[in-house]
Amino acid sequence: MFLKRSLWTMYFFAILNADAVDVSDKADPHIVQKVVLSGVNVTCRCPFPFNLNLSKISVYWWRDGNKTFLKEDSKKLFSIKAGGAYLHLLNVTVADSGTYYCVAKQAGQTVGKGTGEQVIVHVAPSPLKIVSIRSGKPSPASLRLQCRTAAFYPKEFTLTWHKNGTEIQSGIRHQQNVTSEGLYEVISSLEETEPIKSGMVYTCQVHHISQLIPATANYTVPKEAVYSAVGLGWIVRGAVAATLIQVWAVIIYFVCKGNTKDSRAAGKRGTSLRPAVSSKLGTAVGSQQQRP
Known part of the structure; x- marks a missing residue:
């Protein structure tokens, strides 16, 4: 060979x-x-x-x-x-x-x-896919979005998020992966902590040398997402309130239990003193009656 x-x-x-x-x-x-x-x-x-x-x-x-x-x-x-x-x-x-x-x-x-x-x-990064992500854990985020690119080449890119046309500066994370073909994929996550309203438009935008016009994908907030965010907020508040009530109930229980024990102890001490006092008084009276 x-x-x-x-x-x-x-x-x-x-x-x-x-x-x-x-x-x-x-x-x-x-x-x-x-x-x-x-x-x-x-x-x-x-x-x-x-x-x-x-x-x-x-x-x-x-x-x-x-x-x-x-x-x-x-x-x-x-x-x-x-x-x-x-x-x-x-x-x-x-x-x-x-x-x-x-x-x-x-x-x-x-x-x-x-x-x-x-x-x-x-290789162009389009089409982009943008979806809403739900999490089972309580979080201050009112909305989670994820934007995924198609496999692209070369590696360099710029990805930005916009809300109603205004660029978002915080709550963004990027993850870049390499495919088996030597191409690149990006997953970008956005956590919105501000209150959301129905009809708000979130845009994921990717600039790449392969395209004269940036690739974009839009997500419009539906009414259901707003209701879910509000409901989740009330659930979190309710859970916190329930926890506080339970803590106060335990504290009150132990305080009341301690007071009850003190009252019973005091009652027993009072009962044991009364016969002794009565006995002393009867002895004193008898002595006086015997004197001439």
């Missing part, structure tokens, strides 16, 4: 260096740049003189960084006609990004070469 790969590499450079022609050294340094969106078709051209016999021309294509020539398949098609050869990249993805070169030869002589065409593939 290693020997086969080495022989192919030697063949690759032999084609490029035939007749002392070095494409990397003598090609036009001005590379043509093509910025496209994922899913489109891209065509690269390899020019040569119009008067050449097409049946005797061999054209070789390769991508910068690879040491093998491109082969025709379901994603790449080759064509040739008077004046040039063409490489057709079909339904391009980010994986097709790179700089493509070519050389045309006739009878071992270089008759044409490309200056290099750099293909840059962008």
